[in-house]
Amino acid sequence: xxxxxxxxxxxxxxxxxxxxxxxxxxxxxxxxxxxxxxxxxxxxxxxxxxxxxxxxxxxxxxxxxxxxxxxxxxxxxxxxxxxxxxxxxxxxxxxxxxxxxxxxxxxxxxxxxxxxxxxxxxxxxxxxxxxxxxxxxxxxxxxxxxxxxxxxxxxxxxxxxxxxxxxxxxxxxxxxxxxxxxxxxxxxxxxxxxxxxxxxxxxxxxxxxxxxxxxxxxxxxxxxxxxxxxxxxxxxxxxxxxxxxxxxxxxxxxxxxxxxxxxxxxxxxxxxxxxxxxxxxxxxxxxxxxxxxxxxxxxxxxxxxxxxxxxxxxxxxxxxxxxxxxxxxxxxxxxxxxxxxxxxxxxxxxxxxxxxxxxxxxxxxxxxx
Amino acid sequence: xxxxxxxxxxxxxxxxxxxxxxxxxxxxxxxxxxxxxxxxxxxxxxxxxxxxxxxxxxxxxxxxxxxxxxxxxxxxxxxxxxxxxxxxxxxxxxxxxxxxxxxxxxxxxxxxxxxxxxxxxxxxxxxxxxxxxxxxxxxxxxxxxxxxxxxxxxxxxxxxxxxxxxxxxxxxxxxxxxxxxxxxxxxxxxxxxxxxxxxxxxxxxxxxxxxxxxxxxxxxxxxxxxxxxxxxxxxxxxxxxxxxxxxxxxxxxxxxxxxxxxxxxxxxxxxxxxxxxxxxxxxxxxxxxxxxxxxxxxxxxxxxxxxxxxxxxxxxxxxxxxxxxxxxxxxxxxxxxxxxxxxxxxxxxxxxxxxxxxxxxxxxxxxxxxxxxxxxxxxxxxxxxxxxxxxxxxxxxxxxxxxxxxxxxxxxxxxxxxxxxxxxxxxxxxxxxxxxxxxxxxxxxxxxxxxxxxxxxxxxxxxxxxxxxxxxxxxxxxxxxxxxxxxxxxxxxxxxxxxx
Numbered sequence: 001x002x003x004x005x006x007x008x009x010x011x012x013x014x015x016x017x018x019x020x021x022x023x024x025x026x027x028x029x030x031x032x033x034x035x036x037x038x039x040x041x042x043x044x045x046x047x048x049x050x051x052x053x054x055x056x057x058x059x060x061x062x063x064x065x066x067x068x069x070x071x072x073x074x075x076x077x078x079x080x081x082x083x084x085x086x087x088x089x090x091x092x093x094x095x096x097x098x099x100x101x102x103x104x105x106x107x108x109x110x111x112x113x114x115x116x117x118x119x120x121x122x123x124x125x126x127x128x129x130x131x132x133x134x135x136x137x138x139x140x141x142x143x144x145x146x147x148x149x150x151x152x153x154x155x156x157x158x159x160x161x162x163x164x165x166x167x168x169x170x171x172x173x174x175x176x177x178x179x180x181x182x183x184x185x186x187x188x189x190x191x192x193x194x195x196x197x198x199x200x201x202x203x204x205x206x207x208x209x210x211x212x213x214x215x216x217x218x219x220x221x222x223x224x225x226x227x228x229x230x231x232x233x234x235x236x237x238x239x240x241x242x243x244x245x246x247x248x249x250x251x252x253x254x255x256x257x258x259x260x261x262x263x264x265x266x267x268x269x270x271x272x273x274x275x276x277x278x279x280x281x282x283x284x285x286x287x288x289x290x291x292x293x294x295x296x297x298x299x300x301x302x303x304x305x306x307x308x309x310x311x312x313x314x315x316x317x318x319x320x321x322x323x324x325x326x327x328x329x330x331x332x333x334x335x336x337x338x339x340x341x342x343x344x345x346x347x348x349x350x351x352x353x354x355x356x357x358x359x360x361x362x363x364x365x366x367x368x369x
Numbered sequence: 370x371x372x373x374x375x376x377x378x379x380x381x382x383x384x385x386x387x388x389x390x391x392x393x394x395x396x397x398x399x400x401x402x403x404x405x406x407x408x409x410x411x412x413x414x415x416x417x418x419x420x421x422x423x424x425x426x427x428x429x430x431x432x433x434x435x436x437x438x439x440x441x442x443x444x445x446x447x448x449x450x451x452x453x454x455x456x457x458x459x460x461x462x463x464x465x466x467x468x469x470x471x472x473x474x475x476x477x478x479x480x481x482x483x484x485x486x487x488x489x490x491x492x493x494x495x496x497x498x499x500x501x502x503x504x505x506x507x508x509x510x511x512x513x514x515x516x517x518x519x520x521x522x523x524x525x526x527x528x529x530x531x532x533x534x535x536x537x538x539x540x541x542x543x544x545x546x547x548x549x550x551x552x553x554x555x556x557x558x559x560x561x562x563x564x565x566x567x568x569x570x571x572x573x574x575x576x577x578x579x580x581x582x583x584x585x586x587x588x589x590x591x592x593x594x595x596x597x598x599x600x601x602x603x604x605x606x607x608x609x610x611x612x613x614x615x616x617x618x619x620x621x622x623x624x625x626x627x628x629x630x631x632x633x634x635x636x637x638x639x640x641x642x643x644x645x646x647x648x649x650x651x652x653x654x655x656x657x658x659x660x661x662x663x664x665x666x667x668x669x670x671x672x673x674x675x676x677x678x679x680x681x682x683x684x685x686x687x688x689x690x691x692x693x694x695x696x697x698x699x700x701x702x703x704x705x706x707x708x709x710x711x712x713x714x715x716x717x718x719x720x721x722x723x724x725x726x727x728x729x730x731x732x733x734x735x736x737x738x739x740x741x742x743x744x745x746x747x748x749x750x751x752x753x754x755x756x757x758x759x760x761x762x763x764x765x766x767x768x769x770x771x772x773x774x775x776x777x778x779x780x781x782x783x784x785x786x787x788x789x790x791x792x793x794x795x796x797x798x799x800x801x802x803x804x805x806x807x808x809x810x811x812x813x814x815x816x817x818x819x820x821x822x823x824x825x826x827x828x829x830x831x832x833x834x835x836x837x838x839x840x841x842x843x844x845x846x847x848x849x850x851x852x853x854x855x856x857x858x859x860x861x862x863x864x865x866x867x868x869x
Contacts, residue, residue: 003410003411003414004414004423005413005414005417005418005430005431005434007426007431008417008426008427008428008429008430008431008434009430009431009434009435010431011426011428011431012428012429012431012432012434012435013431013435015428048432048436049428049429049432051429051526051529051530052530052824052825052826052828052829052832053530053531053532053533053794053825053829054533054534054794054795054797054814054821054825054826054829055533055794055795055821055822055825056793056794056795056819056820056821056822057819057820057821057822057823062761062762062763062764062774062784063681063682063683063761063762063763063784063788064683064759064760064761064762064781064784064785064788065678065680065681065682065683065759065760065761065762065773066678066683066684066687066688066757066758066759066760067678067679067680067758067760068758069680069760069773070773071760071772071773071774071775071776072772072773073772073773074768074770074771074772075680075681075762075770075771075772075773
């Protein structure tokens with residue numbers, strides 16, 4: 001059923017996407033997309049457009065609250081109360097709606113928003129791990145697994161039915177028959193193993209903004225793939241003219257300079273695959289981000305050969321994301337398209353800026369591989 | 370439109386009759402209430418429109434809709450009830466809520482409508498606002514058809530930026546003396562004579578002195594008359610409507626925005642009382658009358674959700690209901706009046722019970738005459754503050770955190786009242802409509818201890834200049850120094866100025 005609000009809503013979406021009313025663009029609050037809160041939850045602000053008003057500056061203002069605590073105690077920032085549609089808090093001027101979600105939920109929402117197909121993993125049947133799960137109660141077992149509450153209840157029940165339970169002196173003494181123990185079952189846990197190999201060009205032409213884009217994009221890719229596989233591994237390779245493996249932190253922070261030999265990264269990637277990830281057992285996802293400014297035409301040829309022979313046959317998907325940079329020629333993506341246009345294991349995407357990240361993720365993962 | 374009202378299912382009609390019966394017996398006095406059951410999508414739609422079935426086209430309703438639906442779909446919040454201030458009152462129930470929830474909502478709604486009908490600050494609102502909103506929508510649509518959606522929408526954005534610059538109390542108090550009549554104007558101004566005995570008069574008040582005095586008076590009167598507006602005007606929107614060089618359609622749009630701002634203002638002014646009142650009655654009606662034994666747990670669950678507090682937020686439901694209950698208790702026990710105020714023995718006060726039994730009566734009086742500010746100012750006491758564990762919080766630059774600042778009664782109360790003054794908005798007045806004799810507009814921020822948000826103030830000033838079509842300046846204080854922000858052709862300049 002169509003609703004009246006659809007027109008207004010459509011218009012709002014267009015503003016958010018920057019299609020109309022450019023003058024409102026600067027009032028759109030997107031916030032940082034990844035704000036980790038706690039261990040497994042993230043908060044994502046829902047985009048909103050704030051019309052400017054005369055209002056009080058935030059920090060001088062303060063407010064009044066109710067509850068425990070001593071002066072000097074820090075407050076957790078006000079959180080939205082669940083189940084309370086109408087009673088948003090009364091702190092004025094603070095209406096960025098933050099929503100806390102688990103990463104799992106987040107991935108699902110992203111999947112829905114981008115209409116990503118669920119991935120059909122390979123090797124599902126092959127790898128099976130067993131996991132012990134405490135799921136029942138039985139009358140025999142080791143004392144270390146004794147279930148106190150159930151035992152107590154059983155003893156109490158027996159004493160009451162025997163009439164030996166004294167309300168004034170409620171001492172419950174379990175005998176052997178009362179004792180209850182936790183029991184477990186070994187459950188087969190179908191596991192599909194996947195590895196994501198991130199490669200990033202850290203040559204001089206990749207600036208902070210470019211890296212920020214890579215960071216955000218790889219977070220979302222990571223989130224999505226993690227929601228699709230149990231047990232996923234991530235490996236990180238950075239390269240300029242040389243490639244090396246690094247940890248996650250370094251991956252996102254390093255700034256190197258120098259030339260760009262993309263083949264060096266592909267070589268390392270191919271070696272990693274052949275040494276550690278047999279393709280019949282692993283779902284392999286190499287992602288490569290660069291500004292597309294390779295050193296020489298020869299090196300590009302080497303890259304194409306490497307991909308054809310040593311990478312593509314083993315992977316689910318090879319993704320190449322080209323971040324726009326003021327220095328790069330952006331040639332590499334054209335070369336790739338030229339050679340692999342027919343091959344649906346290769347996806348390329350040009351990422352023009354932060355706003356294009358979502359579209360690019362959709363291009364990468366939209367095939368359901 | 371709501372006229373195509375779906376008939377309420379029989380079981381809900383029965384509940385409505387039952388609940389309203391209890392409410393009437395308790396003395397609540399409300400407009401007839403028409404309920405409609407909505408699915409959550411429609412509920413979110415209506416909520417985005419502020420409770421009305423039709424509003425003028427604007428993207429911000431779409432924005433509110435998106436926020437409401439997202440938080441509903443992700444299971445974060447849902448709207449239980451909604452009721453609008455009209456006669457008859459329209460209220461909405463969410464389809465699929467449990468019977469307990471619907472009962473609670475209906476009792477809650479009865480009290481809201483009673484409040485709308487009887488509270489003084491709602492007495493001047495348009496009770497046919499459903500039609501009002503629909504008319505506004507028709508007017509705006511007509512302009513859009515004629516001038517194009519983008520043009521009109523952009524102007525609405527500009528107006529909304531100034532939307533809070535109204536004077537919600539203006540309907541209830543006289544701010545300006547009526548314009549002087551001709552006789553008054555012509556009457557000789559009284560000349561200040563120095564006090565003297567009759568025989569000394571010609572020495573103490575010589576003719577030359579009297580002449581000088583007369584002249585001075587006349588000068589002053591002239592100055593006063595040349596002022597425009599004569600007194601600083603708080604209803605900035607009204608001033609713009611009357612004096613800005615607007616196109617006909619623009620003036621019309623501005624009037625629509627102003628009308629709606631005034632319609633919603635009393636709800637912001639009585640949020641704590643209104644929600645407290647509704648909560649007080651739903652819990653009274655349900656726990657004393659309407660609940661069956663099987664429903665008690667569900668009710669308690671819903672109720673605790675409504676009354677939950679969390680750090681850094683003031684829950685108006687909680688504050689309102691607790692304060693009302695406190696008042697009822699005090700007036701039942703005679704804890705008021707001179708003797709009570711002057712008693713300083715905590716022990717005596719604790720066990721004070723004169724069995725006056727005036728509680729209920731007092732509550733009805735409070736709901737009729739007070740708004741949030743007067744309500745808290747009069748009834749928020751030291752004992753209540755301690756009992757309810759109130760504190761003030763603020764931002765600590767040092768730690769970069771929001772922290773609890775104090776539990777001192779005076780500070781808490783001051784902070785509360787400050788937050789509620791002018792609905793938490795800064796007070797901005799039109800100081801001069803012919804600033805420096807260049808038909809520029811001078812606005813003044815009445816600084817009450819909190820600076821304006823600088824970035825937003827600049828953008829808002831730009832919007833004001835768009836409406837005024839000439840440069841607009843704003844006199845304010847930033848970090849305790851007088852500043853004059855001036856917007857000309859979209860460029861903002863800032864210079865220090867005397868702020869008196």
